[in-house]
Amino acid sequence: xxxxxxxxxxxxxxxxxxxxxxxxALSLRDAILAAGLQQVYFDCVINEALGVVGRRxxxxxxxxxxxxxxxxxxxLIPAEAITWISGAGERLFSEILALCRQHQGKLxxxxxxxxxxxxxxxxxxIVSFDGDFDAIPWLARVRxxxxxxxxxxxx
Numbered sequence: 367x368x369x370x371x372x373x374x375x376x377x378x379x380x381x382x383x384x385x386x387x388x389x390x391a392l393s394l395r396d397a398i399l400a401a402g403l404q405q406v407y408f409d410c411v412i413n414e415a416l417g418v419v420g421r422r423x424x425x426x427x428x429x430x431x432x433x434x435x436x437x438x439x440x441x442l443i444p445a446e447a448i449t450w451i452s453g454a455g456e457r458l459f460s461e462i463l464a465l466c467r468q469h470q471g472k473l474x475x476x477x478x479x480x481x482x483x484x485x486x487x488x489x490x491x492i493v494s495f496d497g498d499f500d501a502i503p504w505l506a507r508v509r510x511x512x513x514x515x516x517x518x519x520x521x
Contacts (some may be wrong), residue, residue, distance in 0.1 A: 368517055369404040370508065372486050373494030374414040374476075381439040383420060384426070389496055394493065397511035399468070406489060409450045410476040415439060425503045446456075451483045458482050472496050481505060491517045 379391035423432045465478040481502045492505045499507045
């Protein structure tokens, strides 16, 4: 079975119906489920998603919706579905910095940590609206429902 790491951009779009990518993310999620891809959610994605959702709610003057957005996020990704990788940051620190440097800052710390962890866990697909991952040779980025078919599914 193909395993796909789900990036922050997709998680935020799924959790927030006001996100410009919300409908697209729902279609993408449906295609992933239909194809039978196993999904993995890293703790650093939850970290980033909480920050984005909170900041966005405040900027859009809808802070009163934060608890509902948080509940939606937790319904989407319950604690038992999270793969905890942030602790690997210490062990992978020099590799993370090297990857960030190699990509001239286009790849941030969490994205580099995710990419390296995907390599270690034999996860070769990342579901993301961010092009940052396109330059990572061991990852195939899925951004559209049509992309799901090219990365496989149950094998």
